[in-house]
Amino acid sequence: xxxxxxxxxxxxxxxxxxxxxxxxxxxxxxxxxxxxxxxxxxxxxxxxxxxxxxxxxxxxxxxxxxxxxxxxxxxxxxxxxxxxxxxxxxxxxxxxxxxxxxxxxxxxxxxxxxxxxxxxxxxxxxxxxxxxxx
Numbered sequence: 001x002x003x004x005x006x007x008x009x010x011x012x013x014x015x016x017x018x019x020x021x022x023x024x025x026x027x028x029x030x031x032x033x034x035x036x037x038x039x040x041x042x043x044x045x046x047x048x049x050x051x052x053x054x055x056x057x058x059x060x061x062x063x064x065x066x067x068x069x070x071x072x073x074x075x076x077x078x079x080x081x082x083x084x085x086x087x088x089x090x091x092x093x094x095x096x097x098x099x100x101x102x103x104x105x106x107x108x109x110x111x112x113x114x115x116x117x118x119x120x121x122x123x124x125x126x127x128x129x130x131x132x133x134x
Contacts, residue, residue, distance in 0.1 A: 004058075011105040012041050012053045018113035024120055026051075032098055038089050042116070047123035048098040051116055052089075055105050058082055064106060099123065 007029045019026065019042065030043040032050045040050035056064040060079045068075050090100045099119055103112040 007039075007041070009053065009055070009105070011103075011109065014109045015051075015053055015103070015112055015116070016042060018109055019116050022113065022117045024117060032093055033096060036089070036092060038085070044120050044123075047120055047127060048096075049116070049120050049123060050093055050098050050100050052086075052100070052102045053105055053112075054086070054102055059086060059104075061104050061106070063104075 016026075016028065024044070027043040027045065029039045029041065030045075031038065032040050032043050032045070032048075041053050042051035043049075044051075054061070058079070060083045065079070067079075086102070090102070093100050101116060101119060103115075
């Protein structure tokens with residue numbers, strides 16, 4: 001398992017390229033919350049948006065995940081813990097006011113990039129409007 005990439009996968013690189021091309025800048029493989037040991041694939045700190053690109057195998061995609069035939073109890077536990085950790089991460093970030101965007105690796109990167117761009121710009125707009133009202 002040490003040979004498996006945990007960052008800079010092809011789907012991540014493509015999504016990052018499209019978001020960068022749209023004019024947005026972000027942190028890569030960064031911790032959204034300093035005390036949390038988990039990293040997001042893309043972090044937009046000023047507007048509190050965290051983006052994750054989940055691999056179908058490692059995160060138990062309902063469409064594409066196929067349980068390995070060998071050592072099945074190990075894999076059930078491993079994938080189950082990954083999914084549980086994902087939900088815990090989502091909840092912790094939401095509790096701190098973050099918007100969490102999760103995309104499966106098989107989704108159309110252009111659609112995912114559009115959602116990221118819309119979310120970040122929307123939050124920037126809201127932030128600017130709230131500053132004007134003060």
